[in-house]
Amino acid sequence: MSVIANTKLSFDEDQAMIMEVAREFCRNKSTMQAVRGLLDSASGFDSNAWRELADLGWLGIALPEQLGGSGLGVAHTVAIVEAMGRSMLSGPFVTSTLAAQLVLRAGSSAVGDRLLRDVIAGVPATVAQLESADWGSDSCACLIDDNGQLQGSKRFVADAEVAGWLVLVSRYRGAPALALIQAEQLPPAAIKTHTLVDETKRAATIDFSGLQLAPEAIISTEGLSAALRDYALLGALLSAAEATGSAAACLDSTVEYLKTRKQFGKLIGSYQALKHPCVDILNAIDASRSFLYHAATLLGDEPLSRDAEIACRMAKAQASETLLYASDRAVQFHGAMGFTYDCDAQLYIRRAQWSQQQFGDAAHHRKRLAALLLDE
Amino acid sequence: MSVSEQDLQDFRQEVSAWMRDNKPADPGFLLPQSFMEVGTEQQLDFLREWQHKVWQAGYLGMAWPKEYGGGGLSPIFQSIADQEMRRHGVPICFNVIGLGWAGPLINDIGSDEQKARYLKGILSAEDIWCQGFSEPDHGSDLGSAQTRAVREADEYVINGTKIWTTMGNYARYMILLARTNPQTERKYDGLSFFLAPMDVPGIDAVPIRKVTGEYGFTETFFKDARIPAESLMGGEGQGWKIAMKTLQYERGAEAGAAGGLAFERIVIDDMIEQLRDMSRDGAPLLSDPVTRDHLVRLIMEEKSIALGDKRAAIAPLTTDYPFSLQLSSKLRITEYARRMRQFAIAQQGAAGSLYVGDEQARQGGFWQRAYFNSFSATIGGGTSQVQANIIAEHILGLPK
Numbered sequence: 047m048s049v050i051a052n053t054k055l056s057f058d059e060d061q062a063m064i065m066e067v068a069r070e071f072c073r074n075k076s077t078m079q080a081v082r083g084l085l086d087s088a089s090g091f092d093s094n095a096w097r098e099l100a101d102l103g104w105l106g107i108a109l110p111e112q113l114g115g116s117g118l119g120v121a122h123t124v125a126i127v128e129a130m131g132r133s134m135l136s137g138p139f140v141t142s143t144l145a146a147q148l149v150l151r152a153g154s155s156a157v158g159d160r161l162l163r164d165v166i167a168g169v170p171a172t173v174a175q176l177e178s179a180d181w182g183s184d185s186c187a188c189l190i191d192d193n194g195q196l197q198g199s200k201r202f203v204a205d206a207e208v209a210g211w212l213v214l215v216s217r218y219r220g221a222p223a224l225a226l227i228q229a230e231q232l233p234p235a236a237i238k239t240h241t242l243v244d245e246t247k248r249a250a251t252i253d254f255s256g257l258q259l260a261p262e263a264i265i266s267t268e269g270l271s272a273a274l275r276d277y278a279l280l281g282a283l284l285s286a287a288e289a290t291g292s293a294a295a296c297l298d299s300t301v302e303y304l305k306t307r308k309q310f311g312k313l314i315g316s317y318q319a320l321k322h323p324c325v326d327i328l329n330a331i332d333a334s335r336s337f338l339y340h341a342a343t344l345l346g347d348e349p350l351s352r353d354a355e356i357a358c359r360m361a362k363a364q365a366s367e368t369l370l371y372a373s374d375r376a377v378q379f380h381g382a383m384g385f386t387y388d389c390d391a392q393l394y395i396r397r398a399q400w401s402q403q404q405f406g407d408a409a410h411h412r413k414r415l416a417a418l419l420l421d422e
Numbered sequence: 423m424s425v426s427e428q429d430l431q432d433f434r435q436e437v438s439a440w441m442r443d444n445k446p447a448d449p450g451f452l453l454p455q456s457f458m459e460v461g462t463e464q465q466l467d468f469l470r471e472w473q474h475k476v477w478q479a480g481y482l483g484m485a486w487p488k489e490y491g492g493g494g495l496s497p498i499f500q501s502i503a504d505q506e507m508r509r510h511g512v513p514i515c516f517n518v519i520g521l522g523w524a525g526p527l528i529n530d531i532g533s534d535e536q537k538a539r540y541l542k543g544i545l546s547a548e549d550i551w552c553q554g555f556s557e558p559d560h561g562s563d564l565g566s567a568q569t570r571a572v573r574e575a576d577e578y579v580i581n582g583t584k585i586w587t588t589m590g591n592y593a594r595y596m597i598l599l600a601r602t603n604p605q606t607e608r609k610y611d612g613l614s615f616f617l618a619p620m621d622v623p624g625i626d627a628v629p630i631r632k633v634t635g636e637y638g639f640t641e642t643f644f645k646d647a648r649i650p651a652e653s654l655m656g657g658e659g660q661g662w663k664i665a666m667k668t669l670q671y672e673r674g675a676e677a678g679a680a681g682g683l684a685f686e687r688i689v690i691d692d693m694i695e696q697l698r699d700m701s702r703d704g705a706p707l708l709s710d711p712v713t714r715d716h717l718v719r720l721i722m723e724e725k726s727i728a729l730g731d732k733r734a735a736i737a738p739l740t741t742d743y744p745f746s747l748q749l750s751s752k753l754r755i756t757e758y759a760r761r762m763r764q765f766a767i768a769q770q771g772a773a774g775s776l777y778v779g780d781e782q783a784r785q786g787g788f789w790q791r792a793y794f795n796s797f798s799a800t801i802g803g804g805t806s807q808v809q810a811n812i813i814a815e816h817i818l819g820l821p822k
Contacts, residue, residue, distance in 0.1 A: 048691050050725050055732040062738035294742060301818050316821040318807070321814040328743060328818060329750055333722075336729035339739055360722050409715065416714035419721055420694070 052353040065125035076135035091137035100168030121342040131291025138170035138205035145171035151273035169210035174200035181406040190218040199253040206250035223266035244400035279358040281405035286365035290334040296394040330368040337361035359411040366402040373398040441510040456685035457518040461637035469516040473547040483545040483680040491542035500675035515682025520544035520551035526671035526678035552593035554584035571600035580644040590627035590640030613661030753809040756799040763793035
C-alpha cells in the first residue's frame, strides 16, 4: 500500500458558513490595536468577545445536542481556530474545546456532564497534563492517593487562571485517571503564572497538593487511554490550525511591507531575494491548510483512526515549521523596523515559538509518523 | 450519447485486462523515463511498436473523430484508459508533441484536409512530431523568437535556429513558431505558426547530449529551408495566440489531448522500496533516525501535493490566495521530484557513485538517471525561478 494512501478532503456547507462567520467575527473583535491592548492584561482576552462567541454557540459546536451543544463534531472547530490564529484573537477557546473533548471521550459521568454544560455556557476549562517539558514523556508523579487526596503539581497549564474547570491527568489506584476540579477547590496560592514568550497567551504551574477529591470527580474508565491519545492529537491539530492562520496573517503583513517600502529607488518587493522566500512561505501555508482540512475530513466522535492520526501529526509538523519560517522571515524582511517591538512581526515570531511547543514540535510528530508510515 | 456508470466500470475492467495481458516484457535495455529521452533507434522502435499497439487496440485517441483514426467516444473513456495505463506501469506513448499539442490543435482549428493528412499518423506513431518554439538566445522568452519565415510565391523560406527540439532527428513534422514580420510594434504580433515538414532540404537536426549522457533533443538549424505555404496555421501574425493555445491541451483527454502516458511517474513508494534492503552503520537504513526524519518530510511533501489538488477544487478553502495551488503546481511538483531523487542517491552509500552501464549500479542506475532527468522539468516550460516570479507577482501581488 502506498505511504500516501488516504487523501480524502471535503468541506461541507456548515463548515463553509462557520468559516465565514468566524473570520468576520475575529476580524472585527481582534484588530491589531485590540491585540496589543490585551498584551499586558491579566486574563489576556476580551471578556465581551468571549461572551459573544459563547452566545454564538461556538463552544458547543463539538459537543452533543443532549447537553446543549450542536453535535457537529470537532472538525467544525478547525476553521474557527484558524480564523482566531489569523486575527491573533486570544482567549481560552482552544483550551476549553480540548478539555471538553477529553472529558467527552473519556466516557459519560455526572460531573463530566456538568463540566461540559458549563463549557457550552462559556465557563473556560483547561487540561493539566505536563509535568516536564517533554511531550514524549508519560511519567506521572502528580497522583491521587487511595483516599482521593492529591499530591504534586503540573506545569504549562494553559489559561489556568481563568479556567472554571481543571481537568487533571493523573493516576488513581494504579490506573490512569482524570480528576475534574473546580477552580474554587484549588488551595490558596496554588497557581504560579508563567512568563510566556507569546504575550497573547497565558499559562501557569499549579500545585494540587492537599486537594481533596470527591469520589465522583475521579474518572478512571477503560476508554481513558484512547481518550488521552486523541486529546493529544486533537491538540496538535487545533494548534496547527491556529498556527496556520497566524502564518497567513504574517505573510500578508510582510508582503504589504514589501509592496510599499522603497530602497535604492526600488520597491523592495521587486527583489527576487525577498520574493522567492515569500513564495516558499505561501506554498508552505498551502500545504498546512491542505493537511488541516484533510485531517478535519477524517475526524468523528469515535476514536481517531490511523489515517486521522497521520493527518493530525502531519498538520502539526507542517504548520509549526511554516509559522517558524514565515515569522523568522517577517522580522528579517522588515529590516530595522522588524527588530522593534512596535512592528507586528514580533507578535508572529513570538507566537511561532509558543505554538511549535504545543502538543509536540515538528520533530516529535515526524518521529511518530516514521513509525506509522515506515514500520507497519 | 449517454454513458452509464456500468458502461464505465465495464470499460475499466476491459482496458485493465488488456494492459495486464499486453504489458511488454523488460526489453533488456533502458527505456526512456519520458518522451524527452528517446535517444536510440532501439528505444524508438520499441516505443513506436507499443504506441501503435495501444492505438490499434482502441485505447488512444478515443475521443478524436472516427474518420481520422480516433474512437469517436466521450473523453471520459480515454481518462480511464490513461489511469489504467498508469496503474499497470506500461510504457509511455512517446509521440507526445503530436498527441498532446499538434493533434488537438489540428482537431480544434485545422481544415478537414489537414485533419485527414495528419491525425491518423499521429495516433499510429507513423508520423513523429516535434516542437520548434525555443531558440538558443530565447529560452523562457518565446515571444522574442527570431527564426524568420519569408513568403516567396507558394512557399515560406525558413532561416534560423531552434533548440531543445525533442526527437528533432526522428520527427517528420514540426510545429514551428517563426517570425513573418520583424517590424511589428508588439513582438508577439510578428509571429506565425507552421505545421512544417522536416524532410525538406536545409533542415539539420543535430542531437544534443544531455547531463544524463543520453540524447533526446536536437538543435535544429534552418538554412533557406523551403516549406509549402499551406503549412501556415491560421493567418500570419497569429502565431503567438496559436502557440499559447497548444499549451492548453496538455492537461489531458478532457482538454483535447489524444491520451497515453507522457512520462513514467516516480513516486515515493518506489524509493522506499529500494531503501528496505540497504544498511547504514551496519543496521537497516530505515532504522536510522536521520534518514527516517528526512523520509517523512518527503512523504509529507508528496502527500501535500495530492491534497492540494483536492483542495483546489473546494471554493471556500481557496479564498485566501485564489489560484495559488494551480499556479504553483508545476513549481512544487518538479522541485519535489528533483529533491526526492537526489535523496534516493544519497542513501545508496558507495553504490551511489555508480552509473548506468555498471552492472553493480542499483536498479541499473535508475535513480542517478532520474535525478539528472528531473532538471528537464525544473528548467523546461519555464524555470522554477521564473515560476516563483510569476507566483510572487500574480498571487502575492509583489512588484515586477
